[in-house]
Amino acid sequence: MSAAPLALLLLAGAAGVPEVEYPLGPLRVPDLTQPRRPFVLTDLRYALSDAGGRAHAFGARVRAGNWGFLGAELDDSSWGLTLRTLRLDLYGFETRGQYDVGAGYRFPWLEVHADVTRRREEAGAAWVADLRFAGRVSQDWELLAGVMRDGDRSAGPGRRHLDNAFLGFLYQGGEHVELRGELARYRVLTDGGDEIEGGFLGLDAVGRVWTGEVSGRVAWEDPRGRFGFDDVQVEAGLRLPLLDRLLVEASTHQRWQGGAGRIAHGLRGGVSLHARRVTLPRFGDAARRTTALARRGVELGYNERRAHGEGGRRELRERLSLSPRRAELADDLAALYQAQVDERIVPVLGVELVHEQDLLRGERRREYRAFLGLPWPLASPLRPGRGATPFLEVDYAHVERSFEAGFVSVSRELGLTARLSRELELLLRWGREGQAPFDLVRNVGRPRRIDFAIVYAYGR
Amino acid sequence: MALAARRDFLRAGAGCALAGLAARGASQDPAARLVPKRNGALNVQPLRRFEAAAGAEPLIEPELVALQMRAVYELGFERIRITVPFGRFGPDFLGAVPYVRCARALGIDVLAVMADFTGFDLAQALVRDATRAEVVAAYLAILDGPGEVAAPAVKRRGELALQVLNEPTHFLGLTPRDYAFELLAPVRDAIRVRSDSVRVAAAAALGNVDGLARLRELFQLGYDRYCDVVAYHVYSRRLIPALAGLARGAVWVTESGVDGTARHRDWYTRTFQEIRETLPEVERLYWFDLFDRAPGRFRLIDIVRDGPGFAAVPESAGLIAHLEERVAEAAAGRPLLAFADLVPDVTDYFPTPADLDVIAATSFA
Numbered sequence: 001m002s003a004a005p006l007a008l009l010l011l012a013g014a015a016g017v018p019e020v021e022y023p024l025g026p027l028r029v030p031d032l033t034q035p036r037r038p039f040v041l042t043d044l045r046y047a048l049s050d051a052g053g054r055a056h057a058f059g060a061r062v063r064a065g066n067w068g069f070l071g072a073e074l075d076d077s078s079w080g081l082t083l084r085t086l087r088l089d090l091y092g093f094e095t096r097g098q099y100d101v102g103a104g105y106r107f108p109w110l111e112v113h114a115d116v117t118r119r120r121e122e123a124g125a126a127w128v129a130d131l132r133f134a135g136r137v138s139q140d141w142e143l144l145a146g147v148m149r150d151g152d153r154s155a156g157p158g159r160r161h162l163d164n165a166f167l168g169f170l171y172q173g174g175e176h177v178e179l180r181g182e183l184a185r186y187r188v189l190t191d192g193g194d195e196i197e198g199g200f201l202g203l204d205a206v207g208r209v210w211t212g213e214v215s216g217r218v219a220w221e222d223p224r225g226r227f228g229f230d231d232v233q234v235e236a237g238l239r240l241p242l243l244d245r246l247l248v249e250a251s252t253h254q255r256w257q258g259g260a261g262r263i264a265h266g267l268r269g270g271v272s273l274h275a276r277r278v279t280l281p282r283f284g285d286a287a288r289r290t291t292a293l294a295r296r297g298v299e300l301g302y303n304e305r306r307a308h309g310e311g312g313r314r315e316l317r318e319r320l321s322l323s324p325r326r327a328e329l330a331d332d333l334a335a336l337y338q339a340q341v342d343e344r345i346v347p348v349l350g351v352e353l354v355h356e357q358d359l360l361r362g363e364r365r366r367e368y369r370a371f372l373g374l375p376w377p378l379a380s381p382l383r384p385g386r387g388a389t390p391f392l393e394v395d396y397a398h399v400e401r402s403f404e405a406g407f408v409s410v411s412r413e414l415g416l417t418a419r420l421s422r423e424l425e426l427l428l429r430w431g432r433e434g435q436a437p438f439d440l441v442r443n444v445g446r447p448r449r450i451d452f453a454i455v456y457a458y459g460r
Numbered sequence: 461m462a463l464a465a466r467r468d469f470l471r472a473g474a475g476c477a478l479a480g481l482a483a484r485g486a487s488q489d490p491a492a493r494l495v496p497k498r499n500g501a502l503n504v505q506p507l508r509r510f511e512a513a514a515g516a517e518p519l520i521e522p523e524l525v526a527l528q529m530r531a532v533y534e535l536g537f538e539r540i541r542i543t544v545p546f547g548r549f550g551p552d553f554l555g556a557v558p559y560v561r562c563a564r565a566l567g568i569d570v571l572a573v574m575a576d577f578t579g580f581d582l583a584q585a586l587v588r589d590a591t592r593a594e595v596v597a598a599y600l601a602i603l604d605g606p607g608e609v610a611a612p613a614v615k616r617r618g619e620l621a622l623q624v625l626n627e628p629t630h631f632l633g634l635t636p637r638d639y640a641f642e643l644l645a646p647v648r649d650a651i652r653v654r655s656d657s658v659r660v661a662a663a664a665a666l667g668n669v670d671g672l673a674r675l676r677e678l679f680q681l682g683y684d685r686y687c688d689v690v691a692y693h694v695y696s697r698r699l700i701p702a703l704a705g706l707a708r709g710a711v712w713v714t715e716s717g718v719d720g721t722a723r724h725r726d727w728y729t730r731t732f733q734e735i736r737e738t739l740p741e742v743e744r745l746y747w748f749d750l751f752d753r754a755p756g757r758f759r760l761i762d763i764v765r766d767g768p769g770f771a772a773v774p775e776s777a778g779l780i781a782h783l784e785e786r787v788a789e790a791a792a793g794r795p796l797l798a799f800a801d802l803v804p805d806v807t808d809y810f811p812t813p814a815d816l817d818v819i820a821a822t823s824f825a
Contacts, residue, residue, distance in 0.1 A: 157641075159680065192682020226705055227680060259702035260672040360636070360673050362629040403633035437633030438642070441583040 020341055022389055022421035023376050029337055030459030032321035033330040038065055042318075044456040051449040066322055084315075086302060086322040089113075096120060108301035109136045119152065126152030134170070139298055142305075144168035144182065155193030162195065163187040168202075172294075172306050175287040177207035190227075198223030206282075212240035213280050215251075229258035241278040245384060246271065249352075263359040272350030275375045275388040279343040281308040286339035293320065293332050300325060313340060314460055337459065341422065346388045348373040348381035362404035371395035376419075393417045401434060409434030423460050427453040489795045494567070494613050494802075496790035497538030499783045500732075501571075502760075503715060503749035504528055504540045508555025510763070510770065519551045523769045525558045526806040530799040531750060531761060531772055533566055535780065536787035539618075541571040541714055541746045543626065546582035549598065549819040554811045560603050561809035564618035565610040566802060571661060571714065571746070572603055574647075575626040583625065583632055585824075586647050594822045596650040601818045602811070604658055610802040621659040622651060623691065623714065629674050630666050636674050639663065640683035648686050659688040664714055667693030672702050679706055689743070695719075697731060700738050711741045717748035717758045724760070725778035 019026050043061035048054065057075035061082070064070055068085035073093075080093030080100075089104040097120030104113040110133065117128040132146035148164040166184035171177075184200040199222045206215040217235040237251035248271050255264040281287060290306055290313055297304030297320055307316055317333045320326065326333075354367035374381055376391035399411040413431040420426070429451040435444065507528065508520040532540055542559050545552040556572075563570050574595075576582045585591040604620050624647045628634040634643070648660045662683055665671030671693065684690050690707055693715040694700060713735060718727040732745050751772075752759050760780055762773040774780045803809075819825055 155682070190680040190682065192680055192685065194680065194682070226708075227676065229676065229702075257673050257676075259698075260669050260676070263673040359670055360629075360677055362633060362674075404630045405633040407633050437580070438635065438638045441580050441587050441632070441634070441638075441642075443584060 020344075020389055020422075021377060021387060022419075023391055024421045024424065027421055027423065029334045032063070032317060032459055033326040033333065035063055035065065039063065040458070041456075042069060042458040043071065045453065047451065047453040049449070049451045051447050063318075066326065068322060069318060084319070086319055098123070106303040108303055110134070111136075111303055123156070124152045124154065126150065128152075136298065136303055139295055140172055140174075142170040144170060150189075153189070155189060155191065157191060159188055159190050161186055162189050166200075170305075175208070175282045175291045175306065175308060178205070178306075180204040194226060196223045196225060196227050198228075208280075208282050210240075211283075212238055213282055214238050229260070230256075231258070232256045239280055241280065244277045245274045247274060247278045247347075260359075264357065266354065266356035268352065268354045270350060270352030270369075272347050272371075273382070275346040275348050275373075275379075275381065275383075275385050276344070278345065284339070284343045286313065286336060286343050289332065289336040289339050290316065293317075293329075293336055296329065296332065310340070310460065314457070317459065344389060344422075346373070346375050346385075346390050347371065347393070348375060364402045366400045366402075368398045369395065389422070390419045393419075399434070401436065403437055405437060407437050407440075409436055423458055424456050425454075427451070427455070492613075492795040492797045493791075495533055495536050495796050496787055497536055497568070498786045498790045499536040499538070501539035501541065501569075501744050501746040502532060502535075502537045503746050504532060504542045504559060505749065505751055506542050506544065506552070506556035506559055507751070507763075508551065510765065520555045520558060520810060521770075522558075522806045522810075524763070525562065525809075526799075526803065527763060527770050527772055528750060529559065529562045529566070529803065529806065532563065532568065533799045533802070534787075535760075535783045536790070537568065539569040539571065539744060539746070541573065541623070543573040543575050543577070544599070544603065546574065546576050546585065546595065548581055548824045549822065552577075554815070557602060557811045557815065558806060558809040560620070561607060562610075562803060562806060564607060564620065565614065565809065566618065567609060567614040567616055568618045569621070570603075570618055571621045571623055571712070572599070573623045573626050574599060575623075575631075580632065583628075583634070583643065586624075586643055589646075591823065592646060592650050594824070596647065597654060598818050598822055600651070600654050600658065602815045604655060605814075611797065613797055614802075619657075619659075621661055621689075623661040623663060624648070624687070625663045627666055627671075627693070628663050630671075636665075636677040636683070637681055640678055640681045640686060644683055645686040648688075661689045661691050661712060661714065662687040664691035664693040667695035667699070667715055669696060669698055669702070672699060675703075676706065684709055692739075692742075694731075694735060695748075697734070700731075700735055704738055707739075707741050709741070710743050711739065712744040712746070713742055714744075714746050715748040716745055719757050721756050721776045722778070724776040725782050728779050728782065 040063040041060070042063050043059065045057070045059040047057040055076045059071070059073040061069055061071035068083055071082035073080050078093055078095035080091060083090040087106045090102070092099070092101040099118045100115070102113065102115035104111065113132045115130040119126050119128070128150045130146070130148040133144070135143045137143055145167050146165070148161060150160060150162045153162060164184055164186045166182050168180065168182035171179040182200070182202040186200060187195055187197050189195055200220070202217070202219045204217045206213065215237040219233045221231040223229070233253065233255045235251065235253040238249070240248045242248055250269045252268070253266045254262060257263045287308055290308060293316060294304040294306040300323065302320065302323065304316060304319070307313055313336060317336060320329050321333055323329060350371050352369040354365070356365040372381065372394050373390060374392040375385060375388035377387070379385055379388070395415045397413040401409040411432065411434040413429065415427065415429040418426045431449045433447050433449065435446055507524045509516060510521060510524060540563050542556060544556040544560065547553050560570050560572055574582065585595045599622065607617060609617050624644050625632065625639070628639040628643070629636065644662055651658055651660050665674040665678065675692070684707065689710045689712050691712050691714040692703060694713050695717065716732070716735070718724060728747060735742055735745060748758050750760050751763055755762065755775070760774070760776045762775045763770050764773055
């Protein structure tokens with residue numbers, strides 16, 4: 001074992017953090033900064049989906065020394081390759097004759113992304129280009145800009161952007177608050193061949209309030225001409241831990257259209273009981289360490305954003321582990337990983353209710369969701385356990401869609417997730433989709449769907 | 461007004477246009493002419509029996525057809541919109557046929573709505589290539605077959621137009637996209653293959669602001685490219701300014717009216733005028749409706765049993781008086797042809813064995 005993780009584990013032991021036991025046994029802190037082999041498998045995914053016809057999907061990624069991560073994905077309709085290094089991101093995918101390639105590069109104070117799509121021959125073989133910039137003004141502020149253009153100006157199925165240009169900002173004030181704003185001019189082409197020009201203003205916010213996290217979004221579209229009706233969308237959410245092990249979540253979204261009033265809205269509320277104390281993503285040691293590590297990355301010229309999610313933190317750790325100065329970052333990287341492990345969420349029981357109404361479709365949707373989790377080591381789900389990790393989880397969803405025509409469609413879904421370790425999980429889902437009215441018109445039956453997936457993610 | 465009193469009112473014919481505007485025996489006068497068609501368009505229910513009873517005979521009560529068509533004629537309407545329910549070409553379909561034929565024989569244009577009042581039978585038939593062709597061919601063969609005018613005074617046979625479904629999101633749960641691309645476009649093509657003269661109207665969305673977002677979505681999908689005319693329903697004045705500038709071509713307001721008999725006349729005069737001024741693309745405005753089963757709301761008349769037959773009871777007295785005044789003004793005192801002289805026997809317009817042969821040749825026989 002290398003010195004750094006060893007030091008960390010000793011530190012953890014000194015702080016009284018118990019070693020975490022997974023069903024497959026304990027896991028070591030991932031040794032990303034000093035890989036022992038030229039190629040280390042970091043991700044492996046296989047998914048099988050059966051919804052009338054079977055579909056397979058594979059994905060794999062390896063770490064090539066300290067140079068970068070190489071990935072490959074393949075399913076029934078597409079294949080692609082990815083590359084991630086400390087500063088460079090590359091990808092290329094082919095999907096039924098359509099090619100998508102992209103590149104991103106992080107200069108010390110500027111991040112540039114370019115994505116290019118070439119549609120398949122039958123779709124006109126046109127090019128779509130999207131170029132985005134993020135200029136870092138300070139540790140906390142970035143200025144954003146971008147342009148996008150679709151070379152195909154002909155009408156076709158689906159509404160799509162022809163041109164888009166935006167200016168914006170991103171403020172990441174530690175882990176306490178994050179704001180993002182965007183002002184755009186756009187031109188879209190409707191299915192009917194009409195070009196609509198307009199403006200867009202979007203504001204996103206997420207932050208800590210008291211012991212909870214609140215989030216909000218306002219998006220205002222101001223199109224001109226024949227379809228010149230304003231469209232305003234508002235979203236708000238709250239996540240609030242109570243009594244250590246309870247988590248209450250609520251959110252709403254609302255959409256208004258000029259002249260038509262409110263055309264869609266939704267409410268979502270849920271409560272869950274956890275085997276351990278609930279630590280939200282922007283609270284706790286992992287949040288502080290994420291902020292500190294990203295700041296350190298900026299100081300070193302790697303232009304890192306703070307990402308307060310499991311996936312984002314993993315990417316942050318992976319990228320910085322490729323740095324020439326990885327040795328001096330190793331302790332911080334391992335400490336962030338350990339903090340994520342320490343603050344793991346172990347849900348054992350929860351319910352969620354969703355109510356949505358969409359005037360455009362004449363549809364009202366009600367979802368009732370529930371789950372029951374069995375932690376590892378095996379114990380009563382209701383008993384608190386400091387050493388608990390997520391193991392088995394069964395979830396069930398009952399979705400009712402009521403249509404103005406008096407028609408009611410019921411969908412059901414049942415899932416089983418087995419987390420054998422922090423890195424390895426198996427998923428099995430069964431679902432039967434209810435018939436929407438048009439399914440009935442087309443005489444499409446109620447399709448049954450079974451999904452199976454196995455996911456391995458080293459250092460998650 | 462109590463039912464008995466209303467019957468007395470009818471019999472007395474006290475100022476009731478429905479009973480006496482076209483003088484009996486006026487056709488004996490060589491100067492007699494048709495009731496002037498001054499009052500636009502109207503929705504008519506395809507009533508075939510007064511009391512619903514499965515399998516009851518006769519399938520179509522001639523008096524009901526005659527009564528409603530007489531009201532349409534005498535109130536001076538130039539167009540009607542009527543649902544011709546598919547019903548797998550059963551009694552409800554056949555029951556609507558006399559209305560269409562009689563109206564056209566009187567020179568009244570007909571917008572026939574291809575729709576079912578309940579169920580998905582028609583939408584299912586229209587979404588599949590083979591059955592769509594059968595259904596469209598049968599509708600056209602039966603509704604647009606050869607026919608004559610009711611009398612020489614009728615200068616031209618009323619035109620036929622077809623409307624593809626009614627408020628499809630509201631009544632069938634279809635999304636605007638499903639309707640535009642999977643139903644309207646292929647049905648329009650199927651009609652066009654068989655007829656150049658029958659205009660195809662798209663369905664309207666709900667007639668209040670709830671339908672506005674759907675209508676906008678339909679326009680953005682370009683549904684107006686798949687029909688000859690688009691349709692609005694207007695039951696809310698708030699909707700009128702919001703519709704301005706949306707359509708590029710002709711628009712028919714295929715339903716408009718107001719809940720509450722006392723408000724009918726004002727809606728017909730002021731709101732219809734407001735619609736015309738705000739939406740110059742509107743070519744036609746169809747009042748909703750002549751008769752339905754809900755008293756005191758939208759209908760102009762009630763229909764009641766009257767001995768062995770039926771009688772029309774004016775319910776929207778204010779609007780009926782207004783319509784009658786306009787007809788009288790246009791008639792300028794000249795004698796008018798009575799409905800009974802133009803249509804002495806409404807069963808002349810009933811389905812024929814040839815119609816049944818058309819149906820028998822389909823897979824729905």
